[in-house]
Amino acid sequence: xxxxxxxxxxxxxxxxxxxxxxxxxxxxxxxxxxxxxxxxxxxxxxxxxxxxxxxxxxxxxxxxxxxxxxxxxxxxxxxxxxxxxxxxxxxxxxxxxxxxxxxxxxxxxxxxxxxxxxxxxxxxxxxxxxxxxxxxxxxxxxxxxxxxxxxxxxxxxxxxxxxxxxxxxxxxxxxxxxxxxxxxxxxxxxxxxxxxxxxxxxxxxxxxxxxxxxxxxxxxxxxxxxxxxxxxxxxxxxxxxxxxxxxxxxxxxxxxxxxxxxxxxxxxxxxxxxxxxxxxxxxxxxxxxxxxxxxxxxxxxxxxxxxxxxxxxxxxxxxxxxxxxxxxxxx
Amino acid sequence: xxxxxxxxxxxxxxxxxxxxxxxxxxxxxxxxxxxxxxxxxxxxxxxxxxxxxxxxxxxxxxxxxxxxxxxxxxxxxxxxxxxxxxxxxxxxxxxxxxxxxxxxxxxxxxxxxxxxxxxxxxxxxxxxxxxxxxxxxxxxxxxxxxxxxxxxxxxxxxxxxxxxxxxxx
Numbered sequence: 395x396x397x398x399x400x401x402x403x404x405x406x407x408x409x410x411x412x413x414x415x416x417x418x419x420x421x422x423x424x425x426x427x428x429x430x431x432x433x434x435x436x437x438x439x440x441x442x443x444x445x446x447x448x449x450x451x452x453x454x455x456x457x458x459x460x461x462x463x464x465x466x467x468x469x470x471x472x473x474x475x476x477x478x479x480x481x482x483x484x485x486x487x488x489x490x491x492x493x494x495x496x497x498x499x500x501x502x503x504x505x506x507x508x509x510x511x512x513x514x515x516x517x518x519x520x521x522x523x524x525x526x527x528x529x530x531x532x533x534x535x536x537x538x539x540x541x542x543x544x545x546x547x548x549x550x551x552x553x554x555x556x557x558x559x560x561x562x563x564x565x566x567x568x569x570x571x572x573x574x575x576x577x578x579x580x581x582x583x584x585x586x587x588x589x590x591x592x593x594x595x596x597x598x599x600x601x602x603x604x605x606x607x608x609x610x611x612x613x614x615x616x617x618x619x620x621x622x623x624x625x626x627x628x629x630x631x632x633x634x635x636x637x638x639x640x641x642x643x644x645x646x647x648x649x650x651x652x653x654x655x656x657x658x659x660x661x662x663x664x665x666x667x668x669x670x671x672x673x674x675x676x677x678x679x680x681x682x683x684x685x686x687x688x689x690x691x692x693x694x695x696x697x698x699x700x701x702x703x704x705x706x707x708x709x710x711x712x713x714x715x716x717x718x719x720x721x722x723x724x725x
Numbered sequence: 726x727x728x729x730x731x732x733x734x735x736x737x738x739x740x741x742x743x744x745x746x747x748x749x750x751x752x753x754x755x756x757x758x759x760x761x762x763x764x765x766x767x768x769x770x771x772x773x774x775x776x777x778x779x780x781x782x783x784x785x786x787x788x789x790x791x792x793x794x795x796x797x798x799x800x801x802x803x804x805x806x807x808x809x810x811x812x813x814x815x816x817x818x819x820x821x822x823x824x825x826x827x828x829x830x831x832x833x834x835x836x837x838x839x840x841x842x843x844x845x846x847x848x849x850x851x852x853x854x855x856x857x858x859x860x861x862x863x864x865x866x867x868x869x870x871x872x873x874x875x876x877x878x879x880x881x882x883x884x885x886x887x888x889x890x891x892x893x894x
Contacts, residue, residue, distance in 0.1 A: 467839025473756065513849050517779035521766075528759065531791065535752060535798050543798065550795050554788065574850050 406465075406511050409490075416489055419675075420642040421451040427642075427683045434687035437560035454635075469628065470536040477533030478629065478636035484526040485643040491515035491576045492650040495660050508577055515576035515615075516568065519573040519651065520561055523606060527553045529640070530608075530615060534625035545624025547609060548694070549615035556605040562709035563598035566716040567655050580659035587658035595654045595713045598705050603651070605701065607644040609672040609682065611689040614697060651677035730771060736763035751797045755790055762786040776850050 425440065432439025438607055440447030465471055495507035506623065512518050527550050534546015568574055570591065571582035582588075589596050605612040616624030626637045653674035660667035692700070738761050745757035762785045769778040857865065 470752070473752070512775055514775050514779045517776070517783060521779050521782035521787060523755050524783055524791070527787070527791050528756075528794075532752070532756070533792055535794075547795065547798055549799075554795075558786075570849075624771055639862065 396658045404712060405509075412489055412494075412509055416486060416646060417639075418645055420639055421455065423642045423645060423679055424454065424638070425451050426679070427686075430680065430683050431687050434684070436544070439626055444673060458635040459631045461561070463633060464628075464667065466538060466628045468538040470538070473536035474628075475633070476711060477529045477536060478626075478633045479529075480532070480676050481526055481529030481640035482636040482643065484522045484529065485640045485647060488519050488522050488647045489643075489650060491518055492647075492654055493580055493659060494671050506577070511575060511577045514574045516564060516574045516579075519576075519647075520557070523560075524554075524560065526640075529637075530625050533629070533637070534615075535588040537625075537628035539628050541621045541623075542625050542627045545615045545617075545621050545627070551627055552608070552612065552614060552697060552701075553606055555698065556602040556705075559598055559701055559705035559709050560602040560606060562706060562713065563595045564655065565709075565713050566595045569713075569716055576654055580654055583658045584661055587656060587661075589656040592656065592712070594708065594715070596652075598709050598712070599656070600652065602701070602705060603648045604682065604685070605697070607641060607648055607682075608639070609645075610686040611692050612697065613691060615709050617691060645679050645682055646675060648682070649675035652678050727771070731768070734764050734767050734771070737761075738768070752794065755794050758793075759786050759790050762790065776853060781867065 428450070429439040429447065438587075440450040443449040443453045465474055467586040475651050490509035491512055493506070493508035493511070497506050501507070530549035530553065531546045534544075534549065537543070539544075567579065567588055570588060571578060571579040615621075616626065621627070626634055629637060650671070654670055657674050660671045662670035663672075665673075741757045741761040742763065745754045745761060748754040748757065762781060766778040766781040766786070769775075769781060
């Protein structure tokens with residue numbers, strides 16, 4: 395009974411710590427994005443609230459919470475209110491299978507530094523990412539607005555298309571590490587990150603994960619010049635904030651997954667494991683912001699062609715080649 | 726504790742499915758069906774089969790229902806009128822449904838299911854894959870060919886329609 399209670403307390407502590415860190419970093423990712431993007435466009439970016447605008451996220455949160463929470467006439471109220479929560483929760487839950495360090499020992503108990511080590515961790519991520527589609531699609535539909543509906547339909551089509559190439563791009567990684575558990579995948583990369591063996595899979599995963607998070611150059615669901623703001627046009631206050639939060643948590647999850655699946659996770663010389671993981675996530679986030687500041691938006695047919703006719707065949711060929719090499723040489 | 730969760734989730738699944746087939750608003754029906762699939766996945770997890778739970782969510786809740794929702798949102802069906810189906814339509818359905826219920830009750834009374842081994846259900850992904858590909862590889866190939874045929878068929882239908890609509894392709 396005592397060990398059970400202890401395990402429960404440890405689980406709660408881990409959950410709270412991961413949630414707090416994820417939310418805190420997500421808030422400051424917004425700041426980082428605005429600042430870095432401003433520099434890319436030769437502006438200053440936020441610089442009024444606190445030194446370097448460091449208090450800007452706090453000001454943003456206060457603003458969004460105190461704003462009126464409007465529901466448009468004719469909207470489907472229940473679905474309209476639930477949709478942003480679906481986006482934010484599915485994004486945050488994905489972090490529960492990302493390991494952030496080797497096992498720790500405390501008072502004779504082994505504590506794995508991951509919220510939960512599922513033996514199907516990778517599938518868990520996919521399940522959540524496929525559920526996240528509903529937030530976008532239902533939010534767009536429930537708003538009772540043409541722009542939002544178009545954005546929602548685009549979002550659903552885009553996310554289910556790129557989920558396929560994302561899943562297929564990861565199969566070689568699973569083949570090489572011989573496990574679907576994220577912890578095992580990190581263990582398998584001790585000393586040699588998978589990016590060296592699977593550069594093509596890495597590339598396909600980066601492109602499709604970017605499309606999954608609906609950011610420039612794949613931000614057709616919210617294309618400002620044609621759809622106002624797409625699926626979240628009608629949202630205000632903290633509900634808009636939740637969509638926003640979902641997007642930035644998605645960037646972090648993407649950074650975390652990329653680090654864990656291709657960049658060796660928490661493995662790295664000299665520095666402590668947790669720091670290595672954070673550095674990798676930070677670099678991936680910077681890269682994504684940089685891409686946003688550099689590339690224009692794709693056209694819809696280009697988006698679909700890229701997903702179905704380029705990435706999926708490439709991923710399939712990659713699986714075949716990996717399998718053949720595995721049979722001939724062995725990993 | 727275990728049993729309590731089982732009956733709670735089962736009740737939610739049955740309730741959600743019942744609501745799903747009686748809603749007139751199709752989008753709501755789809756949402757209730759997603760809740761039902763989600764509950765089924767939780768039941769699988771409760772049995773100690775996380776692999777099946779994940780597959781249930783990825784394939785049913787995540788892929789098939791998104792396509793349903795997509796089509797419903799695209800074609801914007803109005804809520805159908807109150808229609809009473811003719812006797813010839815609902816009588817066979819009722820008869821078959823009744824047979825199904827009787828068979829199910831008889832089956833549950835005969836074998837409560839507790840002694841049936843669930844070893845395959847709780848297997849890890851590796852054991853599961855080894856079992857399936859060692860014993861049923863032929864069926865898997867047949868299924869994959871079937872899917873391939875369906876894919877080609879869908880492609881053909883899509884192309885033929887395009888040509889008709891445009892007239893010059």
